[in-house]
Amino acid sequence: MHxxxxxxxxxxxxxxxxxxxxxxxxxxxxxxxxxxxAVNSSGIVVxxxxxxxxxxxxxxxxxxxxxxxxxxDHYAAxxxxxxxxxxRVPEQEKIxxxxxxxxxxxxxKLQREVADEMAKDTDKWVDFMMRYELGLEKPEANRATxxxxxxxxxYVVGGIIPLSPYFFTDSSQRALYYSCAVTLVCxxxxxxxxxxxxxxxxxxxxxxxxxIGALAAAAAFIMAKLINxxx
Amino acid sequence: MHxxxxxxxxxxxxxxxxxxxxxxxxxxxxxxxxxxxAVNSSGIVVxxxxxxxxxxxxxxxxxxxxxxxxxxDHYAAxxxxxxxxxxRVPEQEKIxxxxxxxxxxxxxKLQREVADEMAKDTDKWVDFMMRYELGLEKPEANRATxxxxxxxxxYVVGGIIPLSPYFFTDSSQRALYYSCAVTLVCxxxxxxxxxxxxxxxxxxxxxxxxxIGALAAAAAFIMAKLINxxx
Numbered sequence: 001m002h003x004x005x006x007x008x009x010x011x012x013x014x015x016x017x018x019x020x021x022x023x024x025x026x027x028x029x030x031x032x033x034x035x036x037x038a039v040n041s042s043g044i045v046v047x048x049x050x051x052x053x054x055x056x057x058x059x060x061x062x063x064x065x066x067x068x069x070x071x072x073d074h075y076a077a078x079x080x081x082x083x084x085x086x087x088r089v090p091e092q093e094k095i096x097x098x099x100x101x102x103x104x105x106x107x108x109k110l111q112r113e114v115a116d117e118m119a120k121d122t123d124k125w126v127d128f129m130m131r132y133e134l135g136l137e138k139p140e141a142n143r144a145t146x147x148x149x150x151x152x153x154x155y156v157v158g159g160i161i162p163l164s165p166y167f168f169t170d171s172s173q174r175a176l177y178y179s180c181a182v183t184l185v186c187x188x189x190x191x192x193x194x195x196x197x198x199x200x201x202x203x204x205x206x207x208x209x210x211x212i213g214a215l216a217a218a219a220a221f222i223m224a225k226l227i228n229x230x231x
Numbered sequence: 232m233h234x235x236x237x238x239x240x241x242x243x244x245x246x247x248x249x250x251x252x253x254x255x256x257x258x259x260x261x262x263x264x265x266x267x268x269a270v271n272s273s274g275i276v277v278x279x280x281x282x283x284x285x286x287x288x289x290x291x292x293x294x295x296x297x298x299x300x301x302x303x304d305h306y307a308a309x310x311x312x313x314x315x316x317x318x319r320v321p322e323q324e325k326i327x328x329x330x331x332x333x334x335x336x337x338x339x340k341l342q343r344e345v346a347d348e349m350a351k352d353t354d355k356w357v358d359f360m361m362r363y364e365l366g367l368e369k370p371e372a373n374r375a376t377x378x379x380x381x382x383x384x385x386y387v388v389g390g391i392i393p394l395s396p397y398f399f400t401d402s403s404q405r406a407l408y409y410s411c412a413v414t415l416v417c418x419x420x421x422x423x424x425x426x427x428x429x430x431x432x433x434x435x436x437x438x439x440x441x442x443i444g445a446l447a448a449a450a451a452f453i454m455a456k457l458i459n460x461x462x
Contacts, residue, residue: 026290027283031262034282039275047458048279051265051451052258058447059257066439070431105355106348114345117337124336132363200301208297216289220282227278 012143016150018194020060024158025190026213028052029183032162034220036176038228042166045175049166053159061152068144075130075139082126082134086119093129094119100132161186180217187213243374247381249425251291255389256421257444259283260414263393265451267407269459273397276406280397284390292383299375306361306370313357313365317350324360325350331363392417411448418444 028049035045086093097118098111106114118125130136165178187210195205259280266276317324328349329342337345349356361367396409418441426436 022294023290026294027258027286030286030290031279031283034286035279038278038282043459044270044275044279047269047455048262048266048275050458051269051455052262052283054454055258055261055265055447055451058450059254059261059443062443062446063253063257066443070429074430101345103355104349104359105352106345110344110348113341114332114337117341118335121336124334128335198301199305212290212293212297215293216286219289220286223285224278224282227281228274 012140012147013150014197016064016147017154018198019064020057020151020154021158021190022194022209023056023060024053024155025161025183025187026158026216027056028159029162029179029213030216030220032166032179033176033217034224036172036179037221038224040172042170042172042175045166045172046163049159049163053156053163056159057152057155060155061148064151065144065148068139068147072139072144075136078134078136079126079130082129083122086122086125086129090119093125096133097125097128158190183217184210184214243371243378244381245428247295247378248385249429250295251288251382251385252389252421253425253440254287254291255284255386256392256414256418257389257447258287259390260393260410260444261447261451263397263410264407264448265455267403267410268452269455271403273401273403273406276397276403277394280390280394284387284394287390288383288386291386292379295382296375296379299370299378303370303375306367309365309367310357310361313360314353317353317356317360321350324356327364328356328359389421414448415441415445 031052032045032049035048036042039045082093094115097115098108101111101114102108118128130138162179162183165175165182166172169175169178188206191206191209192202194209195202198205262283263276263280266279267273270276313324325346328346329339332342332345333339349359361369393410393414396406396413397403400406400409419437422437422440423433425440426433429436
């Protein structure tokens with residue numbers, strides 16, 4: 001039944017938080033772990049970690065902002081083109097509507113009726129072309145700005161967690177143990193909620209997020225050791 | 232005219248290269264710039280930079296892989312549900328088809344005819360529901376694996392560029408000048424081609440990519456200096 005269907009779809013804001021926090025928890029964690037394998041001073045780890053968080057949040061936030069703006073511009077340009085075309089070459093555009101329905105096996109007569117009917121309301125006609133011929137959804141207003149801020153802030157929050165133990169101890173080795181403990185727990189909890197809101201199996205989803213973080217950190221640790229002749 | 236319309240859409244592979252290289256050029260560049268503001272030895276910058284590249288490429292590559300797999304699972308589950316529903320409650324599903332067309336202003340009689348016609352071919356009917364009711368496109372086979380490798384490799388290629396000057400000189404200050412020169416040129420060229428393949432204005436697109444990279448590097452540099460009392 002229709003009211004029983006649960007086609008779960010996370011909201012855009014939750015998606016942005018997930019994007020930012022997922023990389024924010026993983027990359028600064030792995031960078032700090034890698035550096036801990038190469039230098040003893042936690043001061044350098046903190047400096048590198050903060051530089052990474054600043055760089056990563058700006059790259060991801062501004063990147064999200066510009067991607068959003070590009071999408072808005074693209075939508076506006078295509079919308080203008082479609083309005084222009086239904087004005088200039090309505091028969092051609094009707095044929096395009098018919099082609100969409102031909103693809104679903106409707107007979108030509110019915111295709112024609114649908115196209116004629118749709119052509120009576122220009123706005124709905126253009127809306128149909130945008131969504132079903134071009135596959136474009138109208139972007140939300142101010143989405144780009146909110147998206148940039150949400151992604152950037154989530155990256156910072158995620159990145160501070162693995163870095164925090166390095167603030168409190170001079171030994172990068174000791175800080176690494178605490179950082180692993182804290183971050184792996186947070187990755188698991190984050191993965192659990194991420195899977196919940198996106199409608200995936202929560203436990204296996206949590207494990208996946210945990211494993212990516214652990215693999216990235218282990219690989220960074222091993223590479224940094226290798227470079228510094230640590231093995 | 233239809234054959235004159237150029238609704239440019241970059242292929243999935245190009246999109247993956249753009250995703251990986253865009254962050255790969257920006258974040259390791261900014262991290263190296265930030266550390267250069269705090270430490271004199273380019274050895275530490277190289278270690279941190281490589282740890283970041285390893286961590287970032289794994290996080291982005293594996294992240295892309297799991298996102299792709301999740302999308303495939305989600306599609307398969309919804310497809311099974313729709314086949315099940317057109318079997319169990321066909322009238323209800325026909326009403327859902329009619330609702331889609333009601334949204335485009337078709338009269339009830341025509342909605343009914345379209346729904347009845349579509350119901351004659353179960354595969355096309357389910358395909359319609361998947362795409363237009365649920366907005367789900369069939370994911371390409373093996374997309375997740377290829378996507379992971381492309382994104383990860385592009386991140387590595389992008390990240391090696393800003394880091395390369397630090398391999399050849401002991402002074403992180405001197406390396407920073409070369410790194411800025413090389414990377415800003417590469418960001419501009421990359422932004423130019425990225426804009427070309429995505430159908431955006433190439434020059435302003437190139438400038439945007441350049442500015443994000445420069446801002447991230449400047450912010451990381453200033454933060455690292457501040458932490459180390461450099462100002």
